Amino acid sequence: MTAYLDHAATTPMLPAALAAMTEQLAVVGNASSLHRTGRAARRAVEESREKIARCLGARPSEVVFTSGGTESDNLAVKGTFWARRDRDPARVRLLVGATEHHAVLDCVDFLVAHEGAKVTWLECTPEGVVEPATVRAAIESDPESVALVSVMWANNEVGAVQDVRALAEVAHEFGVPLHTDAVQAAGHLPVDFAASGADLMSVTAHKLGGPIGVGALVVRRGAALVPLTHGGGQERQVRSGTLDTPAIVGFAAALVEATASMEAEAARLVALRDDLIDRAMAISPDIRPSGVWHRGDGASRLPGNVHLLVPGCDGDSLLYLLDAAGVSCSTGSACQAGVPQPSHVLLAMGVAESDARGALRLTLGHTSTAADVDTFVEALPAAIERARRAREATAS
Amino acid sequence: MRVVAAMSGGVDSAVAAARMLDAGHEVVGVHLALSQSAATLRESARGCCTIEDAGDARRVADVLGIPFYVWDMAARFTRDVVDDFRAEYAAGRTPNPCLRCNEKIKFAALLDKALALGFDAVATGHYAQVVEADDGHGGVRRELHRAVDSAKDQSYVLGVLDADQLAHSFFPLGDTRKPQIREEAAERGFYIAKKPDSHDICFIPDGDTRGWLTRQLGAAPGDIVDTSGDVVGHHEGAFAYTVGQRRGLGLSRPAADGEPRYVVEVRPETNQVVVGAAELLGVNAITGDHARWCGPAPEGVVRVGAQVRAHGEEHAATAWADGDHVEVRLDSRIRGVAPGQSVVLYDGTRVVGSATIAASRLERAVVD
Numbered sequence: 001m002t003a004y005l006d007h008a009a010t011t012p013m014l015p016a017a018l019a020a021m022t023e024q025l026a027v028v029g030n031a032s033s034l035h036r037t038g039r040a041a042r043r044a045v046e047e048s049r050e051k052i053a054r055c056l057g058a059r060p061s062e063v064v065f066t067s068g069g070t071e072s073d074n075l076a077v078k079g080t081f082w083a084r085r086d087r088d089p090a091r092v093r094l095l096v097g098a099t100e101h102h103a104v105l106d107c108v109d110f111l112v113a114h115e116g117a118k119v120t121w122l123e124c125t126p127e128g129v130v131e132p133a134t135v136r137a138a139i140e141s142d143p144e145s146v147a148l149v150s151v152m153w154a155n156n157e158v159g160a161v162q163d164v165r166a167l168a169e170v171a172h173e174f175g176v177p178l179h180t181d182a183v184q185a186a187g188h189l190p191v192d193f194a195a196s197g198a199d200l201m202s203v204t205a206h207k208l209g210g211p212i213g214v215g216a217l218v219v220r221r222g223a224a225l226v227p228l229t230h231g232g233g234q235e236r237q238v239r240s241g242t243l244d245t246p247a248i249v250g251f252a253a254a255l256v257e258a259t260a261s262m263e264a265e266a267a268r269l270v271a272l273r274d275d276l277i278d279r280a281m282a283i284s285p286d287i288r289p290s291g292v293w294h295r296g297d298g299a300s301r302l303p304g305n306v307h308l309l310v311p312g313c314d315g316d317s318l319l320y321l322l323d324a325a326g327v328s329c330s331t332g333s334a335c336q337a338g339v340p341q342p343s344h345v346l347l348a349m350g351v352a353e354s355d356a357r358g359a360l361r362l363t364l365g366h367t368s369t370a371a372d373v374d375t376f377v378e379a380l381p382a383a384i385e386r387a388r389r390a391r392e393a394t395a396s
Numbered sequence: 397m398r399v400v401a402a403m404s405g406g407v408d409s410a411v412a413a414a415r416m417l418d419a420g421h422e423v424v425g426v427h428l429a430l431s432q433s434a435a436t437l438r439e440s441a442r443g444c445c446t447i448e449d450a451g452d453a454r455r456v457a458d459v460l461g462i463p464f465y466v467w468d469m470a471a472r473f474t475r476d477v478v479d480d481f482r483a484e485y486a487a488g489r490t491p492n493p494c495l496r497c498n499e500k501i502k503f504a505a506l507l508d509k510a511l512a513l514g515f516d517a518v519a520t521g522h523y524a525q526v527v528e529a530d531d532g533h534g535g536v537r538r539e540l541h542r543a544v545d546s547a548k549d550q551s552y553v554l555g556v557l558d559a560d561q562l563a564h565s566f567f568p569l570g571d572t573r574k575p576q577i578r579e580e581a582a583e584r585g586f587y588i589a590k591k592p593d594s595h596d597i598c599f600i601p602d603g604d605t606r607g608w609l610t611r612q613l614g615a616a617p618g619d620i621v622d623t624s625g626d627v628v629g630h631h632e633g634a635f636a637y638t639v640g641q642r643r644g645l646g647l648s649r650p651a652a653d654g655e656p657r658y659v660v661e662v663r664p665e666t667n668q669v670v671v672g673a674a675e676l677l678g679v680n681a682i683t684g685d686h687a688r689w690c691g692p693a694p695e696g697v698v699r700v701g702a703q704v705r706a707h708g709e710e711h712a713a714t715a716w717a718d719g720d721h722v723e724v725r726l727d728s729r730i731r732g733v734a735p736g737q738s739v740v741l742y743d744g745t746r747v748v749g750s751a752t753i754a755a756s757r758l759e760r761a762v763v764d
Contacts, residue, residue: 317513320424320465389512394472394505 002326003372007207007304007365008156008184009330013250014209014366016257021211021250031243032232041245048252055259056203056218057192064217064235065248069183071228072202072217073103075239076179077150079225080200081111084147084177086226093118093145095138097130097162098348099155101181103202105344122151127292127300128160128349135170146176153182153201154189157332157345157361158291159305161189168197177223183207183215187258188266188302199223205247209366210254214247258366269303269364270296272373276306276362279377284384286311290346290359304364307332309351310384313358317387322360325379332361358387397516398422399566402502403456403464405449407581407588408521408569410456414584415568416519417460424515425457425464428506430473431599452588459585469505476500478599482612488664489736490638492553492706493597495750499556499688507564517564523548525570526562527746538562540690540747545573552706555740555750556688606636606644618667620647623660628671637662637669640677640732647671678729681759684722684739684751693717694741694748701742702726704733704753715741722751729758 004012013021029041046060053060066072077094084091096108098121111117120138122130130151139146149171154161164180171178177199185191187208193201200223204215219225219238231240258265274295281287290307292300310318315331322329333343333356346356362376401413403425417423427450450466457464477497484491507518523543531537540562543549557565569577581589600608610633620629629647631637641659651657651673658677661670682704687693694700694717701710702724712727724739733739733756741748 316465316467317509320463321513323463324424386513390509393508393512394469 001371001375003328003375004367005306005327005329005362005364005372005376007368008302008361008363010206010212011209011365012367013211014254014257017205017210017250017254020253021246024246024249027245029245031245032234041243044245044249045243048248051252051256052216053218055255056186056201057194057196058201058218059221061236062193062218062220064219064239065243066215066217066239067213068206068215069101069181069202069204070103072183072204072215073101073179073181074107075217075225075228076200076202076219077104077107077148078111078228079238080148080177080179080223081115081117082226083224085115087224090145091147092116093120093142094147095120095122095135095149095176097122097124097151099124099128099130099157099160099345100150100152101156101183104150104152104181117147118145122149124160124348126350128155128158128290128345129292130162130167132163132166132170135167139170139174139176143174143176146174148179149176150179150181153180153185153191153196154302155291155345156184157343157359158307158349159184159302160291161185161300161302164196164198168199172197177220184302187255188262188304189299190262193218193220205251205254208254208258210251211247214244214251216251261366265366266298266303269368270298272364272368272370273304273306275370276364276373276376277308279373280306280308280380283377283381284310290349290351302363304368306362306364308360308362309346309355310358310360310387311355312391313384313387314391315357315359317390318358318360318383321383321386322376322379325375325383327376327379329376330361330363332359398424398514400424400426400506400510400515400518401462402506402518402520403427403453404521404594405452405456405588405591406521406594407578407586407591408523410453410521410586410588411577411581411584412519412521412566412568413456413462414460414580416566417462419568423460423462423519425453425460425462426506426510427453427464427466428473428501429466429468430470430477430501432470432474452591456586456588467506467509469501472505473497473501473599476505481597481599482609484736485609485635486613486664487736488634488662490734491736492738493599494553494706495556495738498553503557503561503565507561511564517566519566519568521569522550522554522567523569523574524551524554524567524747525745526565526567537691538565541570542742542745542747543567543570548574549707551742551747552703552708552738552740555690555738555747557690558688559691562690609633609636616667618669620645620669620671622651622657623670623672623676628657631669634662634664634667634669639734645669645671674731677731677733679731679733679756679758680726680729681757682724682726682733682739682753683755684724685720685754686752687717687720687722687749688751689717689749690747691749698743698748700724700748701744703740703742704730705737708732710742713741722749725759 029037031042031045049060049063168178179200180198181202186203199220201218206212227238229240342356399421403409481493525541527539528536542551616633619627628649637659657671660672660676697716700715702713703710714725738750740750
């Protein structure tokens with residue numbers, strides 16, 4: 001038996017998305033062309049844009065198509081930083097969550113290293129949540145210097161869901177825009193861009209059943225952005241480049257499908273998730289889930305997210321042993337040349353470095369079944385035993 | 397068997413992994429991350445563990461259809477190999493880090509982890525052979541032998557392996573010459589088939605050992621003296637000199653006889669480098685410590701071939717062991733015996749064992 005438990009890395013395409021995209025792949029047309037062929041492509045793009053906007057609580061004109069989450073984050077952080085600094089040279093400070101994805105973190109590092117940006121890292125609670133008071137204190141220390149607040153909607157490692165609306169309210173009190181990376185949230189949680197108050201929101205198709213290589217940055221009207229790519233002036237002059245019509249059509253079909261089935265799917269995944277966590281903890285008393293976890297609750301933690309700390313083990317040993325047993329999962333943290341580093345997310349949550357090395361992320365999705373959970377739970381005891389021996393063997 | 401193939405990203409370890417797979421083993425590729433600050437791209441034939449190297453190894457594993465992982469052994473490597481290398485030089489000795497890496501990392505940390513994870517053995521792309529011989533008690537004993545390709549033979553740097561480590565080691569390339577390995581790599585469709593061999597010390601990618609040591613240990617200016625104690629030059633750190641070295645001395649005064657001078661001794665305690673004539677380098681007695689035996693320790697006095705540096709010649713000698721110590725008496729004088737290097741002892745092509753050279757001297761035969 002094999003079990004794919006890495007849906008947060010990428011999830012299989014939904015059948016509706018695969019069908020819509022495949023059909024569009026056979027159709028010629030550049031959405032920027034003026035003739036009938038171009039118009040047909042543009043119609044497919046714009047209908048997709050409207051569907052996506054409707055699912056995300058945004059206006060169609062607010063949806064800027066990109067190549068995915070990383071580009072969306074780059075455009076949001078760099079584009080806003082440059083636009084705000086151009087208008088007011090004092091606005092160079094970025095307030096950024098300590099648990100953000102590297103697509104945000106590394107933009108910040110780049111801007112600090114090359115563009116004179118300053119950064120204030122927003123600390124999180126042991127549950128991985130940034131509290132509004134933290135944002136308030138960070139802004140109040142020097143309100144006139146702030147260019148942008150960026151806090152993710154849901155964390156990719158531990159699944160912690162933020163109260164984006166409360167954070168945006170604080171930012172707006174000071175006239176500061178807020179970006180949220182909703183890559184893990186869109187299609188899985190009710191994401192309403194307008195209601196959230198966010199000014200910029202990153203999403204990607206392949207985490208919700210669409211194709212890899214397309215995403216969007218939702219940009220509130222009036223939010224100023226300096227483009228990162230220049231050329232044909234597509235996407236409101238913000239993101240030049242010929243639009244990938246088939247991918248956009250697939251993205252829209254996936255999001256419509258995911259939104260329609262969201263409530264039932266979340267309940268199903270929460271049940272599987274809770275069962276997996278309960279059974280894992282029963283195997284070894286020191287195994288514990290990271291972050292916030294309440295049985296039956298799919299609102300404060302992503303419904304399909306399981307993140308376990310297995311003391312005495314190295315995550316990469318567990319990953320190998322589970323892989324050999326047919327279970328595809330992740331240590332959850334970023335790799336450098338394939339070497340798992342202790343997760344910055346866990347360290348920010350106050351987890352000890354030695355415990356952070358024994359992290360395992362299992363993420364469920366639309367193809368997950370109880371049999372997948374069984375396969376994992378059956379493989380886990382032997383994996384833990386061997387991984388512990390391996391840690392001891394290399395510790396000396 | 398379940399085998400970890402250690403894959404550096406080079407052509408040798410790639411073919412070694414492929415051969416283990418061909419032999420019917422269940423093979424998993426493992427690339428060791430040994431550098432704590434891996435560079436992105438390989439810049440020359442030197443260095444290793446760049447992200448590009450890891451990518452090359454992964455690509456080969458994908459071609460072979462085997463799982464592939466990167467294991468982070470950077471902390472262990474830093475402690476057991478790099479720190480040891482620096483300390484040895486600081487103490488006036490000339491260490492061989494490849495030997496130490498084999499002893500402490502590849503056939504210790506890596507092997508131990510592999511065994512703990514349920515593997516049976518580790519395979520590497522070293523040029524050496526493991527021969528199964530009768531142990532005299534009805535069983536088999538695994539012996540380490542020189543490779544067929546004497547120009548590539550790496551049995552010297554494996555002379556630190558004990559019988560237990562050898563029991564879990566495979567060297568699938570030992571029966572083949574290097575050019576054939578490259579041909580085989582090309583036939584197997586490995587795009588790294590023409591990748592240059594790596595040379596020198598992997599953690600000193602620019603090859604400037606003296607510069608690296610000076611940065612690590614700090615400049616320590618001192619005198620270069622001749623054997624009568626006269627100052628004949630200056631240095632920026634005695635640690636950067638090796639017994640037998642001739643080049644790069646920058647002596648201010650020529651020798652009285654006009655003959656070239658060599659480093660004959662490094663004195664860390666007084667930060668002096670002693671130079672002298674070539675004949676002072678000739679020794680015929682070596683005392684080694686940190687003895688390691690690839691099989692049973694030799695009993696009594698044995699005839700051996702002794703090799704005192706990587707890719708050096710083998711010299712006829714007599715040796716005997718006394719616990720951790722080994723005494724070697726060479727039939728004739730040899731030069732370039734540097735403390736800190738290993739003396740590896742051979743019986744024919746078989747590696748008997750090794751010891752780290754602690755001291756060497758010229759013993760004159762007692763003539764009645």
